[in-house]
Amino acid sequence: MTDVIDETLASHNQTPEAVPEAGLFGKAVNAIGLLFAIGILASAGLLFYEVVMRYVFNAPTRWVHETVVFLSALAFVYGGLYAAAIDKHIRVVIFYDRLSAGMKRVFNILISLTCLIASLFFAWAAWLSVKRAAWTPQGDFRLETSGSAWNPPYPGLLKIFLLIILVLLVVQFTIFTINYLRRKGQA
Amino acid sequence: MDFLFDFQSLGIGGATLAMFVMLMALLLTGMPLAFVTLLVALIFALGWFGPMAVPLITSRIFSFVNSFVFVSVPMFVLMAAILDRSGIARDLFDAMKVLAGRIRGGVAIQTLLVAVVLAAMSGIIGGEVILLGLLALPQMLRLGYDRNLAIGVCCAGGALGTMVPPSIVLIIYGLTANVSVGDLFSAAFLPGLMLAGFYAAYILIRAYMNPALAPIAEPEDITRAEKLRLLKGLFLPILVVIFVLGSIYGGIASVTEASAIGVIGVTLSTIIRGEFTVDLMIGAAKQTLRTVGMIVWIGIGASALVGVFNLMGGINFVSNLITGISDNPTVVILFMMAILFVLGMFLDWVGIALLCMPIFVPIVRDMGYDPVWFGVVFAMNMQVSFLSPPFGPAAFYLKSVAPPDISLGDIFRSLLPFIGMQILAVALLIAFPGITGH
Amino acid sequence: QEFTFRIQSSDPAGNTNFVLQKEWAEMVSEKTDGRVAVEMLPVETIVAHSETMDAVAAGILDGHFTDTSYASGKDPAFGLIANPVGAWSSPDQMFDFMENGGGKELMNEMLEPYGLHFIGATTPGLEAFVSKVPLDGVDDLKGLKLRAPEGMVQNVFAAAGASPVNLPGSEVFTSLDKGVIDAADYNTFSTNAAQGLHDVAKHPVYPGFHSMPLIEVSVNKAKWDSLPDDLKTAMEDSVREFATYQSETVLKRDMEAVEEAKAGGEITVHDWSDEDRAKFRAIARSQWEKAAQASENSQKVYDLLTTYLVENGLMAED
Numbered sequence: 001m002t003d004v005i006d007e008t009l010a011s012h013n014q015t016p017e018a019v020p021e022a023g024l025f026g027k028a029v030n031a032i033g034l035l036f037a038i039g040i041l042a043s044a045g046l047l048f049y050e051v052v053m054r055y056v057f058n059a060p061t062r063w064v065h066e067t068v069v070f071l072s073a074l075a076f077v078y079g080g081l082y083a084a085a086i087d088k089h090i091r092v093v094i095f096y097d098r099l100s101a102g103m104k105r106v107f108n109i110l111i112s113l114t115c116l117i118a119s120l121f122f123a124w125a126a127w128l129s130v131k132r133a134a135w136t137p138q139g140d141f142r143l144e145t146s147g148s149a150w151n152p153p154y155p156g157l158l159k160i161f162l163l164i165i166l167v168l169l170v171v172q173f174t175i176f177t178i179n180y181l182r183r184k185g186q187a
Numbered sequence: 188m189d190f191l192f193d194f195q196s197l198g199i200g201g202a203t204l205a206m207f208v209m210l211m212a213l214l215l216t217g218m219p220l221a222f223v224t225l226l227v228a229l230i231f232a233l234g235w236f237g238p239m240a241v242p243l244i245t246s247r248i249f250s251f252v253n254s255f256v257f258v259s260v261p262m263f264v265l266m267a268a269i270l271d272r273s274g275i276a277r278d279l280f281d282a283m284k285v286l287a288g289r290i291r292g293g294v295a296i297q298t299l300l301v302a303v304v305l306a307a308m309s310g311i312i313g314g315e316v317i318l319l320g321l322l323a324l325p326q327m328l329r330l331g332y333d334r335n336l337a338i339g340v341c342c343a344g345g346a347l348g349t350m351v352p353p354s355i356v357l358i359i360y361g362l363t364a365n366v367s368v369g370d371l372f373s374a375a376f377l378p379g380l381m382l383a384g385f386y387a388a389y390i391l392i393r394a395y396m397n398p399a400l401a402p403i404a405e406p407e408d409i410t411r412a413e414k415l416r417l418l419k420g421l422f423l424p425i426l427v428v429i430f431v432l433g434s435i436y437g438g439i440a441s442v443t444e445a446s447a448i449g450v451i452g453v454t455l456s457t458i459i460r461g462e463f464t465v466d467l468m469i470g471a472a473k474q475t476l477r478t479v480g481m482i483v484w485i486g487i488g489a490s491a492l493v494g495v496f497n498l499m500g501g502i503n504f505v506s507n508l509i510t511g512i513s514d515n516p517t518v519v520i521l522f523m524m525a526i527l528f529v530l531g532m533f534l535d536w537v538g539i540a541l542l543c544m545p546i547f548v549p550i551v552r553d554m555g556y557d558p559v560w561f562g563v564v565f566a567m568n569m570q571v572s573f574l575s576p577p578f579g580p581a582a583f584y585l586k587s588v589a590p591p592d593i594s595l596g597d598i599f600r601s602l603l604p605f606i607g608m609q610i611l612a613v614a615l616l617i618a619f620p621g622i623t624g625h
Numbered sequence: 626q627e628f629t630f631r632i633q634s635s636d637p638a639g640n641t642n643f644v645l646q647k648e649w650a651e652m653v654s655e656k657t658d659g660r661v662a663v664e665m666l667p668v669e670t671i672v673a674h675s676e677t678m679d680a681v682a683a684g685i686l687d688g689h690f691t692d693t694s695y696a697s698g699k700d701p702a703f704g705l706i707a708n709p710v711g712a713w714s715s716p717d718q719m720f721d722f723m724e725n726g727g728g729k730e731l732m733n734e735m736l737e738p739y740g741l742h743f744i745g746a747t748t749p750g751l752e753a754f755v756s757k758v759p760l761d762g763v764d765d766l767k768g769l770k771l772r773a774p775e776g777m778v779q780n781v782f783a784a785a786g787a788s789p790v791n792l793p794g795s796e797v798f799t800s801l802d803k804g805v806i807d808a809a810d811y812n813t814f815s816t817n818a819a820q821g822l823h824d825v826a827k828h829p830v831y832p833g834f835h836s837m838p839l840i841e842v843s844v845n846k847a848k849w850d851s852l853p854d855d856l857k858t859a860m861e862d863s864v865r866e867f868a869t870y871q872s873e874t875v876l877k878r879d880m881e882a883v884e885e886a887k888a889g890g891e892i893t894v895h896d897w898s899d900e901d902r903a904k905f906r907a908i909a910r911s912q913w914e915k916a917a918q919a920s921e922n923s924q925k926v927y928d929l930l931t932t933y934l935v936e937n938g939l940m941a942e943d
């Protein structure tokens with residue numbers, strides 16, 4: 001019995017791969033995910049450090065909380081692209097699963113295309129917000145800061161990062177659409 | 188661009204209905220939930236206001252991810268992912284064998300005890316259901332347990348993670364309702380244990396009424412020394428529970444920080460057990476990235492939809508609709524429960540919390556109820572949402588690790604009695620608010 | 626009506642300040658004979674509190690009723706003018722600075738390039754200080770773990786020897802209760818009392834010695850420019866009247882809450898001596914000087930503010 005449990009655990013814990021329809025781009029998204037995964041580990045360490053500094057040494061930092069929020073936000077935003085590349089976004093497939101292979105392919109094409117168009121709109125809107133977060137009204141480059149005592153430019157950086165990820169989502173959904181059209185991978 | 192503004196002619200009532208229908212229809216196509224809500228938000232932003240309203244959505248995405256409280260999500264997920272990869276949960280399961288003893292339905296009770304300890308360590312659902320599905324389900328099936336009972340215990344037990352504190356559902360509720368998360372945790376202890384008690388009673392009653400449902404394991408004489416060795420498996424998990432809850436109630440850390448202390452606690456446990464490797468941590472972190480990508484983007488979509496709906500004037504509309512249903516506050520509360528129940532069939536709890544709480548909580552406050560009590564009722568109602576078809580996350584998680592001959596339909600059928608007990612718990616909380624201490 | 630303004634507040638729906646702001650919306654309607662309708666929305670209804678400036682500029686919202694310090698991320702000057710810690714002893718002083726000391730003109734000089742027009746300022750009044758331990762002067766701040774809002778308030782407390790902690794408002798009560806922090810800069814005395822903070826922190830300092838937030842009413846500039854002059858004047862008047870009304874209402878409530886707290890016998894209300902208040906102001910002033918260097922506009926704020934304070938005998942020339 002023990003071996004069965006070991007096997008199920010091991011197969012469950014395999015690191016996921018990008019689905020074939022995500023293309024080379026999806027593989028790259030999967031690989032770069034490592035960076036943001038490390039950011040999550042770092043966040044846990046930093047929060048622990050903050051608690052120790054405050055509780056034991058009575059010296060809370062002014063940078064840990066903001067940095068942890070920033071690292072987590074990067075992981076959250078990237079996680080959306082990552083889950084798209086490995087096709088792990090939560091979906092209701094009760095109806096979809098009953099479709100024929102041909103209809104599934106049509107659905108896949110339409111869904112990817114719709115997500116592509118929506119992402120395009122969002123990328124455009126994110127660009128508008130980056131214009132406000134990265135330049136002053138006078139046209140000088142100045143990243144929006146958090147306004148705290150430490151005042152890091154995290155909000156400006158995060159808005160730029162969001163724009164980049166939305167653009168990459170457009171790319172990812174374009175690749176999905178094309179590959180479903182060409183029947184690449186399994187429909 | 189005139190056609191764009193046609194949506195306003197629907198009126199807010201018609202638009203609300205159209206929004207709901209569009210959500211359900213798109214959901215059933217198999218489109219990812221996060222993109223369904225984002226798309227509906229986009230369509231209504233464009234159709235009701237025009238392109239100038241689209242930046243509202245990206246602004247809400249930015250604010251949603253940029254929040255301190257949400258840091259606890261990756262921390263809880265990471266904790267579960269490390270547990271998955273270590274032998275900690277495994278030893279905990281074995282240790283509970285000693286406690287559950289040789290009673291009828293012993294393995295199911297043992298599973299439930301593990302579920303409660305896991306629930307007190309962490310605050311999310313996925314990790315627990317998967318762990319129970321991996322550890323307990325094969326063992327119960329091998330012993331010849333009734334399949335429905337075995338499946339139900341794993342799913343319902345795993346869902347307890349968001350009812351027994353710490354709980355991410357209560358954290359998010361606290362954030363949207365602006366009430367103290369510490370108070371919510373204190374108030375949720377008893378109701379969480381009460382629900383676990385219902386499950387235990389159900390297992391025992393069924394097992395004793397029909398012994399064929401839960402055969403007793405072959406007599407296996409465990410020596411005292413062996414018992415002590417097994418009980419050691421309890422030590423590290425209990426230590427983590429003390430780390431997390433102790434740091435909150437001992438005034439050492441805020442709730443969000445405590446979730447990170449849990450991660451450190453679990454990591455230390457793997458070091459003590461000699462299981463710690465860099466690969467283990469990286470693997471767990473990548474799994475966390477994937478899971479938070481799923482969870483947070485569902486929240487992002489819901490948040491975007493709420494923003495657009497509010498700008499359309501939806502809050503007032505729904506709020507008037509609910510308060511107009513009756514002058515009797517209990518009826519209004521029951522109506523809210525019905526809405527939550529129906530939404531729980533289709534949507535994820537994050538989405539439901541973000542959609543409904545800004546509307547419900549002010550009404551609840553105005554009617555003179557305690558928002559802390561309502562938070563506990565809400566969390567209990569979300570217990571139902573994890574199990575109810577067609578969108579039942581606990582069932583999905585279990586399916587991902589269950590033997591292939593168990594279909595999603597089998598799982599949902601097994602869950603019906605457990606949903607019944609959850610609804611009973613919701614009803615009791617409404618009838619006797621004192622259970623929460625509020 | 627001819628004009629409607631959808632205005633998002635930085636206060637939540639149940640908050641007393643928000644309830645008052647809804648009264649302002651009625652005042653506007655009365656003053657303009659119903660030609661202008663204002664719809665007040667609670668915080669986060671449409672966008673987050675820190676995002677309203679962009680939303681107003683983009684025309685998603687028509688205006689915001691917000692703490693000016695939320696714009697510090699765009700230009701630190703907003704943080705300095707929003708809360709020059711220790712500068713004001715009463716709302717009237719700040720109102721006079723805005724009306725007659727050039728404050729209003731400077732606000733518009735800073736805000737209009739972003740696409741917003743500043744109509745006027747208000748404030749709930751001096752904040753009270755919540756503490757678990759007795760605080761009778763600046764020396765007692767040494768080593769104190771306190772929650773303070775982001776920005777200069779934190780810097781001033783740090784300069785006074787305290788350890789400021791970043792915490793969301795929703796975690797303040799539990800953190801005080803469990804002793805994660807000893808004290809908190811939170812809200813006015815009556816609000817603190819209503820939220821039960823004094824039950825877990827029995828040594829409030831009142832009147833406060835630190836913050837008095839500048840709450841601005843600003844609207845989309847293009848929309849403002851489209852208003853006829855008589856409506857512009859009516860809206861400006863309404864904000865001015867509201868400011869006096871709000872600060873007086875809050876003061877009255879605070880006094881009642883203080884009396885109630887004293888009568889209860891459980892809570893000790895501490896009041897600082899003039900010497901200690903002056904000491905704190907001196908520490909604060911050293912931080913204004915630092916803050917002035919943060920941007921071109923910050924220097925303008927600092928110059929205008931110190932000139933006004935010196936001319937009106939509120940601060941010694943040095």
Ligand code: NA
Nearest residue numbers: 306309348353
């Ligand atoms: Na839990």
Ligand code: NA
Nearest residue numbers: 531572575578
């Ligand atoms: Na469900």
